[in-house]
Amino acid sequence: xxxxxxxxxYIKHLPPTPEILNQTLLxxxxxxxxxxxxxxxxxxxxSSYIKSLVNKPIYGFKSEITNIAQAFxxxxxxxxxxSLYNYSLSLLLPDRWRVFTINKALFYDLQxxxxxxxxxxxxxxxxxxxDIETAIILAPASVIICESLFQDHIQEVNLLKSSHNLSYxxxxxxxxxxxxxxxSARIAKLWGMSKxxxxxxxxxxxxxxxxxxxxxxxxMYLLLFFEFSKPDFVKAGLNDFIEFKPDYVSDVYEEFxxxxxxx
Amino acid sequence: xxxxxxxxxxxxxxxxxxxxxxxQAFFTxxxxxxxxxxKVEMLLVSLKKVIFFNKNGxxxxxxxxxxxxxxxxxxxxxxxYNDKKYIxxxxxxxxxxxxSLFKTFEIASLFCSSxxxxxxxxxxYHKDPSQRSxxxxxxxxxxxxxxxxxxxxxxxxxxxxxxxxxxxxxxTYLNILGQRIATKVKGNAIIxxxxxxxxxxxxxxxDITYHNSSLHVGFRLFIFDAYxxxxxxxxxxxxxxxxxxxxxxxxxxxxxxxxxxxxTPVKFQEELEDSGILFFDSIDMALKENQEVAKLSKGTTxxxxxxxxxRVVVQRLPEFINAVITTVEMMTNxxxxxxTVNIQxxxxxKHEGELLSSSIGFYGAIDGxxxxxxxxxxxxxxxxxxxxxxxxNLEDILDALAEFVNIIGGRIKTLLRDYDLxxxxxxxxxxxxxxxxxxxxxxxxxxxxxxxxDNSDFIFFLTR
Numbered sequence: 001x002x003x004x005x006x007x008x009x010y011i012k013h014l015p016p017t018p019e020i021l022n023q024t025l026l027x028x029x030x031x032x033x034x035x036x037x038x039x040x041x042x043x044x045x046x047s048s049y050i051k052s053l054v055n056k057p058i059y060g061f062k063s064e065i066t067n068i069a070q071a072f073x074x075x076x077x078x079x080x081x082x083s084l085y086n087y088s089l090s091l092l093l094p095d096r097w098r099v100f101t102i103n104k105a106l107f108y109d110l111q112x113x114x115x116x117x118x119x120x121x122x123x124x125x126x127x128x129x130x131d132i133e134t135a136i137i138l139a140p141a142s143v144i145i146c147e148s149l150f151q152d153h154i155q156e157v158n159l160l161k162s163s164h165n166l167s168y169x170x171x172x173x174x175x176x177x178x179x180x181x182x183x184s185a186r187i188a189k190l191w192g193m194s195k196x197x198x199x200x201x202x203x204x205x206x207x208x209x210x211x212x213x214x215x216x217x218x219x220m221y222l223l224l225f226f227e228f229s230k231p232d233f234v235k236a237g238l239n240d241f242i243e244f245k246p247d248y249v250s251d252v253y254e255e256f257x258x259x260x261x262x263x
Numbered sequence: 264x265x266x267x268x269x270x271x272x273x274x275x276x277x278x279x280x281x282x283x284x285x286x287q288a289f290f291t292x293x294x295x296x297x298x299x300x301x302k303v304e305m306l307l308v309s310l311k312k313v314i315f316f317n318k319n320g321x322x323x324x325x326x327x328x329x330x331x332x333x334x335x336x337x338x339x340x341x342x343x344y345n346d347k348k349y350i351x352x353x354x355x356x357x358x359x360x361x362x363s364l365f366k367t368f369e370i371a372s373l374f375c376s377s378x379x380x381x382x383x384x385x386x387x388y389h390k391d392p393s394q395r396s397x398x399x400x401x402x403x404x405x406x407x408x409x410x411x412x413x414x415x416x417x418x419x420x421x422x423x424x425x426x427x428x429x430x431x432x433x434x435t436y437l438n439i440l441g442q443r444i445a446t447k448v449k450g451n452a453i454i455x456x457x458x459x460x461x462x463x464x465x466x467x468x469x470d471i472t473y474h475n476s477s478l479h480v481g482f483r484l485f486i487f488d489a490y491x492x493x494x495x496x497x498x499x500x501x502x503x504x505x506x507x508x509x510x511x512x513x514x515x516x517x518x519x520x521x522x523x524x525x526x527t528p529v530k531f532q533e534e535l536e537d538s539g540i541l542f543f544d545s546i547d548m549a550l551k552e553n554q555e556v557a558k559l560s561k562g563t564t565x566x567x568x569x570x571x572x573x574r575v576v577v578q579r580l581p582e583f584i585n586a587v588i589t590t591v592e593m594m595t596n597x598x599x600x601x602x603t604v605n606i607q608x609x610x611x612x613k614h615e616g617e618l619l620s621s622s623i624g625f626y627g628a629i630d631g632x633x634x635x636x637x638x639x640x641x642x643x644x645x646x647x648x649x650x651x652x653x654x655x656n657l658e659d660i661l662d663a664l665a666e667f668v669n670i671i672g673g674r675i676k677t678l679l680r681d682y683d684l685x686x687x688x689x690x691x692x693x694x695x696x697x698x699x700x701x702x703x704x705x706x707x708x709x710x711x712x713x714x715x716x717d718n719s720d721f722i723f724f725l726t727r
Contacts, residue, residue: 165274225278229279238274262315
């Protein structure tokens with residue numbers, strides 16, 4: 001089925017981030033939102049993506065955001081950077097989904113929902129770090145990787161899943177010793193994302209030396225399952241694509257439930 | 264969401280958050296249909312990976328489970344929860360539970376007839392004395408040694424010596440209303456568990472299709488574990504005599520084990536005996552005595568009921584073999600090399616002890632038995648993905664092999680459905696040595712494909 005070579009091939013064939021996107025990120029990293037917006041405007045697909053993202057109801061803006069400069073200034077540095085990486089991710093979307101019953105619109109909803117809730121969590125935890133804010137894009141990245149690696153083996157994987165309670169992530173790990181988050185971390189490295197982002201996405205299974213990263217990893221993990229428990233994502237088959245371990249997040253759950261108003 | 268089957272228990276494992284908004288989304292119409300057709304003894308929802316649920320969330324699952332119970336007469340409920348979740352469920356239903364609760368999946372398995380581990384010492388406590396008794400009786404009937412604590416203090420005290428017990432049961436509730444007659448396979452025999460007052464309802468609760476199919480695929484010994492039967496009325500008597508007459512067509516034997524005739528007219532026993540039913544004090548005695556009977560009847564099949572592998576299967580043979588090959592390839596990441604395909608009785612060259620095998624029967628539009636013979640090293644490698652690690656534990660490997668052949672049975676079922684051929688599959692069997700396997704398929708001609716995976720020989724054998 002899937003082996004290490006398939007993963008290497010997959011990573012090898014990932015498109016590089018577009019030049020305009022890299023330049024925009026450079027300006028954002030120097031906090032120059034105006035120049036970043038001017039650069040982003042040159043790529044019509046990118047600017048249209050950002051405008052449609054920011055106008056989703058979940059962002060809660062009362063009036064329509066019509067230009068990139070306005071979008072970046074409203075989003076702030078962290079969310080603006082995040083939206084650029086989300087755009088990079090959208091370039092990896094498969095033409096046809098076979099593992100998950102999802103489409104482009106639903107995937108964008110997942111990205112938006114994760115972004116907004118992650119922002120809320122970081123505000124609550126008083127974390128003001130654009131690299132950490134950006135890391136959330138790696139969670140939906142793992143969904144795309146899973147789809148891409150397994151879509152030609154869906155029948156075998158489903159049979160395996162029906163006989164044994166294994167998640168896609170566990171199957172991949174048992175076959176290759178790498179899981180979806182290891183691959184997400186490699187993509188993060190390839191795209192020049194921060195070391196903190198790379199560490200955060202794998203801290204679910206391998207504790208980081210930085211205590212703050214480990215705590216944030218728990219919040220991110222819980223958020224991921226909070227989203228994957230929403231009806232549309234359950235229907236799409238995302239609920240069991242990785243294994244959920246409630247014990248891992250038991251110490252942050254009460255606060256999370258309060259923040260997300262779960263009752 | 265589909266149930267995964269283990270120890271004849273179907274288990275759903277939702278994850279994350281369950282509330283009234285999302286729980287409907289877990290089941291498609293297809294999932295419901297598939298679940299209805301599962302041949303399981305229990306259907307459970309595991310709460311192990313659920314961090315939050317509310318009444319509405321749980322209620323959707325309860326309604327679904329109750330529907331399945333009504334249709335299939337099986338035990339339904341929840342398992343794998345902590346104290347907090349147990350208290351929450353009880354408070355939602357205010358102690359009027361219409362389903363079972365098992366603290367762990369392993370505890371649920373103890374109440375399942377198909378679970379082969381017996382003789383376990385089980386400490387148990389429930390605040391309700393009738394629950395305590397019901398659980399103890401069920402455990403005792405399944406060959407375990409239940410030790411009941413009458414008070415919570417006594418339970419806590421005994422619990423301190425946890426090493427003395429194989430299992431400790433608390434926060435568990437048994438609701439066994441409407442249960443279908445349980446079935447398990449032991450060696451070459453099929454054992455049905457019956458209890459209470461047997462009347463016309465037995466016709467509804469007995470899975471006659473499964474029974475007939477077991478006859479078709481070669482089972483010749485059927486034992487009714489009747490230790491818990493209180494009495495039999497005339498309708499049940501007629502049912503059993505009819506069953507025995509039809510079994511005689513196949514030279515099959517029907518036995519009753521542990522039946523007491525204290526409250527049943529003795530002439531009923533005579534009538535049952537006249538119809539060919541044998542009576543034994545215990546299942547073990549029935550098994551021992553009938554080893555000879557099984558040998559005598561081995562290989563005979565009723566011609567009137569024969570549905571051969573014949574043309575349909577021969578036409579689909581490349582796909583059958585392919586289903587096996589791709590599954591082994593998937594599990595091992597090793598490419599198969601096809602060596603020979605012949606029609607012959609099964610021929611195994613390797614010395615006994617080096618091989619493990621598994622088989623699964625299928626019945627319906629066509630009947631047959633699929634046998635797979637693995638060298639131990641390949642069996643281990645094939646099952647590594649299921650077990651999650653490399654193991655030398657033979658029991659674990661055989662369990663995984665049973666699941667493995669079940670996967671293949673599922674593939675063949677799907678494959679044949681594409682040609683409008685509906686089949687069901689039996690419980691898988693595994694063999695730690697080739698002697699037992701040979702006695703099952705000896706003298707039976709079938710299609711034998713010899714394959715090789717990384718120089719390990721592998722046998723595919725399909726017979727009827």
